[in-house]
Amino acid sequence: MTLQRIHTFRSRITILTGGLLLSLSLVLVTSSYYVASTRLSNASGEYLVGISQSISNMLTANLIEREREIILLSKRLSLYQSDNLSELQQTIDQIKNSYKHYAWIGFANADGVVLASSDGLLKGADVSQRPWFINGRSGPFIGDLHKALLLESLLPKPEDGSAIRFVDFSAPVINEDGKLEGVVATHANWLWAKEVLSSSFTEASKTKEIDMYIVNNDGDVLYPDNHLGDISVPTTLPKDGQFESLIWQDGKDYLTSTAFVDSPESTHLGWRIVVRQPVAIAMSTVNELHKLLLTLGIISTLFCMILAYRLAGMLSFPLERLAGTAKRIQQGDKNVTFQEDNQLHEVTSLSRSLQDMMLSLLDREQTLLQLNSTLEAKVQSRTAQLEATNQSLKAIVRQDRLTQVYNRLALDEELIKHYELARESGNQFAIIMVDADHFKKINDQYGHTIGDKVLKRMAAVLKNLVDNSGIVARFGGEEFTVLLPNTDVENAQKMAEILREHIEKTEMADGLYITASFGVAMYSADDDHYEQVLNRADAALYKAKETGRNKVVFSY
Numbered sequence: 001m002t003l004q005r006i007h008t009f010r011s012r013i014t015i016l017t018g019g020l021l022l023s024l025s026l027v028l029v030t031s032s033y034y035v036a037s038t039r040l041s042n043a044s045g046e047y048l049v050g051i052s053q054s055i056s057n058m059l060t061a062n063l064i065e066r067e068r069e070i071i072l073l074s075k076r077l078s079l080y081q082s083d084n085l086s087e088l089q090q091t092i093d094q095i096k097n098s099y100k101h102y103a104w105i106g107f108a109n110a111d112g113v114v115l116a117s118s119d120g121l122l123k124g125a126d127v128s129q130r131p132w133f134i135n136g137r138s139g140p141f142i143g144d145l146h147k148a149l150l151l152e153s154l155l156p157k158p159e160d161g162s163a164i165r166f167v168d169f170s171a172p173v174i175n176e177d178g179k180l181e182g183v184v185a186t187h188a189n190w191l192w193a194k195e196v197l198s199s200s201f202t203e204a205s206k207t208k209e210i211d212m213y214i215v216n217n218d219g220d221v222l223y224p225d226n227h228l229g230d231i232s233v234p235t236t237l238p239k240d241g242q243f244e245s246l247i248w249q250d251g252k253d254y255l256t257s258t259a260f261v262d263s264p265e266s267t268h269l270g271w272r273i274v275v276r277q278p279v280a281i282a283m284s285t286v287n288e289l290h291k292l293l294l295t296l297g298i299i300s301t302l303f304c305m306i307l308a309y310r311l312a313g314m315l316s317f318p319l320e321r322l323a324g325t326a327k328r329i330q331q332g333d334k335n336v337t338f339q340e341d342n343q344l345h346e347v348t349s350l351s352r353s354l355q356d357m358m359l360s361l362l363d364r365e366q367t368l369l370q371l372n373s374t375l376e377a378k379v380q381s382r383t384a385q386l387e388a389t390n391q392s393l394k395a396i397v398r399q400d401r402l403t404q405v406y407n408r409l410a411l412d413e414e415l416i417k418h419y420e421l422a423r424e425s426g427n428q429f430a431i432i433m434v435d436a437d438h439f440k441k442i443n444d445q446y447g448h449t450i451g452d453k454v455l456k457r458m459a460a461v462l463k464n465l466v467d468n469s470g471i472v473a474r475f476g477g478e479e480f481t482v483l484l485p486n487t488d489v490e491n492a493q494k495m496a497e498i499l500r501e502h503i504e505k506t507e508m509a510d511g512l513y514i515t516a517s518f519g520v521a522m523y524s525a526d527d528d529h530y531e532q533v534l535n536r537a538d539a540a541l542y543k544a545k546e547t548g549r550n551k552v553v554f555s556y
């Protein structure tokens with residue numbers, strides 16, 4: 001997307017909507033993840049607590065049951081007071097057969113000598129130094145888990161090859177006199193604890209990677225046997241019935257719960273059930289939920305962005321159409337109109353305003369064009385008038401006021417022009433100087449008014465005869481000059497003679513006739529200035545005057 005496209009109404013709404021929804025989704029996903037993970041963590045922890053307490057309860061019940069059994073056995077004094085102890089032997093055998101995890105049941109006298117025992121094992125042996133005997137003399141006793149010593153070689157090996165281990169239960173046999181008759185004891189095979197824990201292992205527990213441990217007061221792991229020695233529980237464990245997230249010795253984070261195994265009142269074993277589950281497994285559901293929510297958030301954001309893009313398009317389309325119309329008008333198309341949008345009031349209002357503005361501008365443009373054309377016509381008219389005035393002024397400036405022929409100024413301009421032309425093209429021109437003879441007498445005799453009339457008449461004769469073949473100018477006073485372009489000596493002489501004749505024959509005023517003298521000169525390529533031609537014509541005129549007047553003299 002180019003920078004220009006980003007700065008469109010549509011793109012901005014889309015990006016804004018996407019950003020808001022993405023932010024909202026992230027907030028929702030994060031908060032829901034937090035709530036779900038907290039709840040799931042609590043639920044998982046409570047689940048582990050439930051397992052640990054359940055196992056604890058089962059073990060406690062079992063310990064109490066075993067202790068109760070040994071206490072009951074110790075109370076049956078008659079069994080210990082018969083001579084051959086046969087009834088005791090029978091009872092021991094019955095009890096052993098009633099509970100499969102009893103590995104050994106026996107009775108030792110006050111000196112610690114075994115007098116009766118299951119299967120006769122250790123009969124006659126001295127057990128006075130065994131903890132169960134020492135502690136059992138003073139009251140009911142439960143011994144911590146230990147390996148079989150004396151019975152190790154006498155009992156069948158466990159199938160898994162592990163060492164035989166017992167939990168001892170013992171109780172004193174006190175006669176009616178309060179004297180110690182001996183100590184009766186059972187060795188419960190540790191398999192019973194394994195059985196209890198195995199029953200707690202469900203398929204769900206296995207798939208959830210839940211591990212269960214029994215640890216004693218010293219923190220030693222009693223169960224499971226295959227982890228003995230290579231695993232240790234964290235030194236600080238959660239309080240009874242609670243759970244925590246703890247780092248174990250493998251460096252992994254585990255949700256961990258503990259439950260104390262309640263020992264019978266007589267003995268404090270201090271066993272604890274420890275149940276753990278990797279936090280990653282416990283939180284896997286939350287992580288899946290998190291991924292799902294994130295995916296849904298992104299999909300819904302994209303979906304909403306597409307919707308926003310379409311919606312923004314619907315909103316921006318009338319504006320884009322107005323912009324397009326405005327552009328067409330800018331390019332000179334005056335036949336377009338701003339279309340109204342019936343759905344959006346603001347756009348309709350804008351469209352009408354633009355239409356009104358356009359009509360107003362077009363109206364003003366039309367007025368301006370009209371004003372412009374009027375102004376142009378006025379300027380043209382004024383220019384024409386000025387040109388006419390100029391022409392008129394020019395003509396006036398170049399005209400002799402009395403005779404209406406060219407004046408000296410115009411004569412000089414014409415001479416310069418034809419002199420340049422002659423120098424460029426080689427075409428010759430002729431100058432005829434005309435001077436009225438004895439004009440002073442006319443003035444003197446008839447007055448200046450008649451003199452003026454004669455001069456006007458004389459100019460008119462010259463002008464009529466020369467016509468388009470040349471120009472006539474008043475040189476000054478009663479003297480005229482005729483300029484004949486593109487001519488030769490013969491034509492010039494001929495024209496001078498014609499002029500002389502007509503002046504002579506023309507009645508200049510009532511009954512008044514005059515003559516005039518003529519001096520003719522031709523342009524020469526040797527001339528450096530037109531005045532040289534004038535001077536030669538003037539000299540010829542002077543000569544005509546000198547030699548009798550009313551004649552044409554040519555300057556060679």
Ligand SMILES: Nc1nc2c(ncn2[C@@H]2O[C@H](COP(=O)(O)OP(=O)(O)OP(=O)(O)O)[C@@H](O)[C@H]2O)c(=O)[nH]1
Nearest residue numbers: 436437438439440441443447448449451452477478
């Ligand atoms: N009425 C009138 N007379 C003029 C005008 N301009 C010059 N004159 C007169 O023309 C006369 C010219 O006289 P001159 O120069 O002596 O020459 P001329 O009398 O014509 O004699 P030649 O030229 O020698 O034949 C003068 O008397 C001027 O006063 C004019 O505009 N009107």
